[in-house]
Amino acid sequence: MxxxxxxxxxxxxxxxxxxxxxxxxxxxxxxxxxxxxxxxxxxxxxxxxxxxxxxxxxxxxxxxxxxxxxxxxxxxxxxxxxxxxxxxxxxxxxxxxxxxxxxxxxxxxxxxxxxxxxxxxxxxxxxxxxxxxxxxxxxxxxxxxxxxxxxxxxxxxxxxxxxxxxxxxxxxxxxxxxxxxxxxxGAEILLTQSRKAMELQNVPADFIDKNEKLAAKMYDITQKSSDSLTIATEIHSFLAEQKKADPSSPLLMQLTKPVIDGQIKMLTSKWMLNFIKTxxxxxxxxxxxxxxxxxxxxxxxxxxxxxxxxxxxxxxxxxxxxxxxxxxxxxxxxxxxxxxxxxxxxxxxxxxxxxxxxxxxxxxxxxxx
Known part of the structure; x- marks a missing residue:
């Protein structure tokens, strides 16, 4: 998976x-x-x-x-x-x-x-x-x-x-x-490399598309703020809405709080924030x-x-x-x-x-x- x-x-x-x-x-x-x-x-x-x-x-x-x-x-x-x-x-x-x-x-x-x-x-x-x-x-x-x-x-x-x-x-x-x-x-770099990597692994197209949609929104949230708490709050809210709308999604089912928190920690690191915004x-x-x-x-x-x-x-x-x-x-x-x-x-x-x-x-x- x-x-x-x-x-x-x-x-x-x-x-x-x-x-x-x-x-x-x-x-x-x-x-x-x-x-x-x-x-x-x-x-x-x-x-x-x-x-x-x-x-x-x-x-x-x-x-x-x-x-x-x-x-x-x-x-x-x-x-x-x-x-x-x-x-x-x-x-x-x-x-x-x-x-x-x-x-x-x-x-x-x-x-x-x-x-x-x-x-x-x-x-x-x-x-x-x-x-x-x-x-x-x-x-x-x-x-x-x-x-x-x-x-x-x-x-x-x-x-x-x-x-x-x-x-x-x-x-x-x-x-x-x-x-x-x-x-x-940086956001476009991350999106395109992730798609290409998954294509080489023969990941189903619908999974790749869903992954890209979620990632694009997370990067957009990150680009618009420099405050870690604001970014965390908005990403949690966005992903909660996605899970509610599509609770049977294989990808969304993996989004436990620890997983989401791990992603937010990476996104709000000083280097990654700078990279995504540059x-x-x-x-x-x-x-x-x-x-x-x-x-x-x-x-x-x-x-x-x-x-x-x-x-x-x-x-x-x-x-x-x-x-x-x-x-x-x-x-x-x-x-x-x-x-x-x-x-x-x-x-x-x-x-x-x-x-x-x-x-x-x-x-x-x-x-x-």
């Missing part, structure tokens, strides 16, 4: 993951000796008084190269954007590839994770954008090793939203790359620097065409003159070549980050810088 938790099928897979997992190397994991310089660094968050820890990789044979800051998606992640349950380290692979091709990379542990200070719990996309502003300020002091006029952002999933928020506040960026990034608000268009519509949006056709977490169209509309409003939108056929949310795109496939695919996608990113940057 599909549980109500599917109403909140998570936007970004990392926040679902266990801290336990495999440790075997994947084929794409880089191994020493490396053909580039590696520097462990620390820098302060943009506004908060704590230090973030990361790694700066520098091409050996290229003076003052362009530099990309990697921004991870949802959930606590280290500088490698490590997904322990699935045993993949996408940012380790991405940074190694870009640096070997003449592009410097700064990647860092999320606040409160691994070697970084600060508190992860309760932080929102806007808080993480402050951390990225700190990374930009740090790189501006590294004019002896990177081109400080060629600093860019590469964000994955929620990291793309964070990149957009950051770019809307900073005039010091040369480019932005969105990887599997959102172009619509529309990327508010930030994308202010970005005029070169912009690349890459999404995979089999991504079930951030549906490709829906979100690429949203990004395209926002950048058109910004009158961005150098924006490119690419749908990579057959790729999932992690940019692996996939059969269905389902979350269950992530661990079974040996490939961490398809070289086809890596080439697109590298070529796009080097064409401009």
């Amino acid at each position: 599909i549980r109500l938790l599917l109403l909140l099928f998570l936007f970004f897979i990392s926040s679902l993951l266990s801290v336990f997992g495999q440790s075997e190397k994947r084929p794409q994991d880089p191994v020493a000796p490396f053909s580039y310089q590696i520097e462990d660094v620390t820098f302060k968050s943009g506004k908060a008084d704590f230090k973030l820890a990361g790694t700066l990789t520098l091409p050996k044979d290229k003076k003052n190269p362009p530099v990309a800051i990697l921004i991870s998606g949802s959930g606590p992640q280290n500088r490698n954007s490590e997904i322990k349950q699935f045993n993949h380290r996408p940012f380790l692979v991405l940074s190694d590839y870009l640096t070997n091709n003449g592009i410097a990379v700064l990647r860092f542990d999320d606040r409160g994770i691994a070697e970084s200070e600060g508190e992860f719990k309760g932080a929102t996309s806007h808080d993480f954008a402050d951390d990225v502003l700190g990374a930009i300020a740090f790189l501006k002091t590294k004019g002896n090793v990177v081109d400080t006029k060629k600093i860019g952002l590469i964000g994955h999933s929620e990291g793309s939203l964070i990149a957009a928020i950051t770019a809307s506040q900073s005039k010091d960026l040369a480019f932005v790359i969105s990887l599997a990034g959102p172009g619509v608000d 529309n990327p268009k508010a930030y994308l519509s202010k970005i005029t620097c070169p912009f690349l949006a890459l999404n995979g056709s089999k991504d079930i977490q951030v549906l490709s065409q829906l979100n690429l169209n949203g990004i395209k509309t926002a950048l058109k409003e910004a009158k961005n003159k150098d924006a490119e939108f690419v749908e990579l056929d057959g790729f999932n949310h992690l940019f692996q070549k996939a059969e269905t795109g389902s979350v269950q496939e992530y661990a079974t695919i040996e490939e961490t980050f398809s070289e086809d996608a890596l080439v697109v990113i590298k070529d796009w940057i080097l064409k401009r810088f």
Whole structure:
């Protein structure tokens, strides 16, 4: 039986993951000796008084190269954007590839994770954008090793939203790359990914439709208020009305008070409230620097065409003159070549980050810088 938790099928897979997992190397994991310089660094968050820890990789044979800051998606992640349950380290692979091709990379542990200070719990996309502003300020002091006029952002999933928020506040960026990034608000992301996930599980259409109707109303209630008590009261009232009107519904019969309270607790968490209320268009519509949006056709977490169209509309409003939108056929949310795109496939695919996608990113940057 599909549980109500599917109403909140998570936007970004990392926040679902266990801290336990495999440790075997994947084929794409880089191994020493490396053909580039590696520097462990620390820098302060943009506004908060704590230090973030990361790694700066520098091409050996290229003076003052362009530099990309990697921004991870949802959930606590280290500088490698490590997904322990699935045993993949996408940012380790991405940074190694870009640096070997003449592009410097700064990647860092999320606040409160691994070697970084600060508190992860309760932080929102806007808080993480402050951390990225700190990374930009740090790189501006590294004019002896990177081109400080060629600093860019590469964000994955929620990291793309964070990149957009950051770019809307900073005039010091040369480019932005969105990887599997959102172009619509959080409520629509949650609704569409939940539907797609259930379709892949062959859930009956009428169940999916009912689930979506309930979820849409819950998100609407959440978007209209910031008061947890008000949200809880209105959701309880709405669901009570639904149960009274259709007491034999298999879905509604599962809505016991503990289940509903659990859903409300998730909906009213600081991160989720911020996410549901945030529309990327508010930030994308202010970005005029070169912009690349890459999404995979089999991504079930951030549906490709829906979100690429949203990004395209926002950048058109910004009158961005150098924006490119690419749908990579057959790729999932992690940019692996996939059969269905389902979350269950992530661990079974040996490939961490398809070289086809890596080439697109590298070529796009080097064409401009």
